[in-house]
Amino acid sequence: MQTLQEFSFSKRFPDLPLISAATAEKYPDLIPLSFGYPARESFDIALLAQSSVMALETQGPESLEYTGGTGTGKVVEWIKQRSLLRSIKTESSNIIVTTGSMQGMDIVTRTLTDPGDEVWIEAPSFFGAIRQFLLAGTKLRTFPIDENGLKVDLVEQALKEARASGEPLPKMFYVMPNYHNPGGINLSLERRKKLAELAYEYNFYILEDDAYVELSFTGKYIPSIYSFGPERVIYLSTFSKIIAPGIRMGWAIAGEHVINKMRMLKSDGSTSVFVQEIISNFLSEIDFDAHVKKLNSIYKMRKDAMVLAIAEYFGDEVSYIVPDGGFFLWLTFHPEIDTSQFFIDSLKKGVNYIDGVHFYTENHQHNHIRLCFTFCDEEQIRRAVKRIAESYFENKKNCSVLKEV
Numbered sequence: 001m002q003t004l005q006e007f008s009f010s011k012r013f014p015d016l017p018l019i020s021a022a023t024a025e026k027y028p029d030l031i032p033l034s035f036g037y038p039a040r041e042s043f044d045i046a047l048l049a050q051s052s053v054m055a056l057e058t059q060g061p062e063s064l065e066y067t068g069g070t071g072t073g074k075v076v077e078w079i080k081q082r083s084l085l086r087s088i089k090t091e092s093s094n095i096i097v098t099t100g101s102m103q104g105m106d107i108v109t110r111t112l113t114d115p116g117d118e119v120w121i122e123a124p125s126f127f128g129a130i131r132q133f134l135l136a137g138t139k140l141r142t143f144p145i146d147e148n149g150l151k152v153d154l155v156e157q158a159l160k161e162a163r164a165s166g167e168p169l170p171k172m173f174y175v176m177p178n179y180h181n182p183g184g185i186n187l188s189l190e191r192r193k194k195l196a197e198l199a200y201e202y203n204f205y206i207l208e209d210d211a212y213v214e215l216s217f218t219g220k221y222i223p224s225i226y227s228f229g230p231e232r233v234i235y236l237s238t239f240s241k242i243i244a245p246g247i248r249m250g251w252a253i254a255g256e257h258v259i260n261k262m263r264m265l266k267s268d269g270s271t272s273v274f275v276q277e278i279i280s281n282f283l284s285e286i287d288f289d290a291h292v293k294k295l296n297s298i299y300k301m302r303k304d305a306m307v308l309a310i311a312e313y314f315g316d317e318v319s320y321i322v323p324d325g326g327f328f329l330w331l332t333f334h335p336e337i338d339t340s341q342f343f344i345d346s347l348k349k350g351v352n353y354i355d356g357v358h359f360y361t362e363n364h365q366h367n368h369i370r371l372c373f374t375f376c377d378e379e380q381i382r383r384a385v386k387r388i389a390e391s392y393f394e395n396k397k398n399c400s401v402l403k404e405v
Helices: 021-027 045-064 072-084 098-113 127-133 150-165 189-202 256-265 274-286 288-317 340-350 378-398
Strands: 094-099 118-123 139-146 172-175 207-208 231-237 250-253 328-333 368-372
Touching: 021 340, 045 072, 045 150, 072 250, 072 274, 094 098, 094 189, 094 274, 098 127, 098 172, 098 207, 098 231, 098 256, 118 127, 127 172, 139 150, 172 189, 172 250, 189 207, 250 256, 274 288, 288 328, 340 378
Parallel strands: 118 139, 118 172, 172 207, 207 231
Antiparallel strands: 094 250, 231 250, 328 368
16 A cells, blocks of 8 residues: 655745635525625626637637637737727737736736745735735735825835835836725826836836726726836736636736747747637627626616615724725724624625735734625625624624733
């Protein structure tokens, strides 16, 4: 009989806790307010099916080859034209289609950084990005956000101090300018301009993650950071939130010298050319502006339902900024509250969320939770918020991180 010996795995895996919502599979029939899923009603199944058939009928074998048919070029052209709405003027050679925006983030990180390099991020920030940067062996430094987004004045101060003292400057700054995950806020126009100026002055790249830009409930859009610093910004976005996450397709826009290096690191070659063919057909047949308007109508109603339920069931126990778009609402409890202390009880009551500690890498704040308002309907949202509130009030006396001596 063979003896199974202990194996030494890669040392690159960071020592990070399991995301709480990942334990939800133990509790069937949950109302999920945790991970950011689009509404299933937003999937145009009929048109996607038609587009799939068209891919085979019109492109035939080419759609199944390594390089694909004409759809790959059409998708890039659509991205190029749509980017003009973000004040991004670019060429097709500056665009790379990726397997979701997370692949784009991975390739950018490996292109710009080596292990030990500094990456600066917002606090709180998307936990998926945090893990990506830690897996790459980078050192993270965080900067707070407020109702106008990243506090760029504090970034400028830190850059000046680092330069004066000879400390390392960042190679990259990761920022979510529109409908921040988890904060739900937007980076102001003035701060976008200033951050771009700092990137030139201190010679770092900005990774602009713009996954939620189309999901504006007001119909108003601020120019991208990229538009103020195209030589020092890499722009990411995705079809996951506006068509379907299962297609696994996003894109990156950057200067040609950067995009060429990214192509070298994209070990899978071309992102599924068959799926690109499908999406090309989809985009050519749909009234995309009407499609986005429909999404925003659905999501605004669900956001409003969540805000009303929180006001009713939590009262002044929590504070929050009402988002004008995106997927998420970020609840802040009183400073002494540890939201992980009533997570299991919420699961038992049939609802889950992600506690705020997962969105920090330093100076962890325990008094937040992130709620997704896009996946569940209004009635489910109301019942879910009520259950979380019940769990909170029933466990409130045990939720304090300030223990009596």
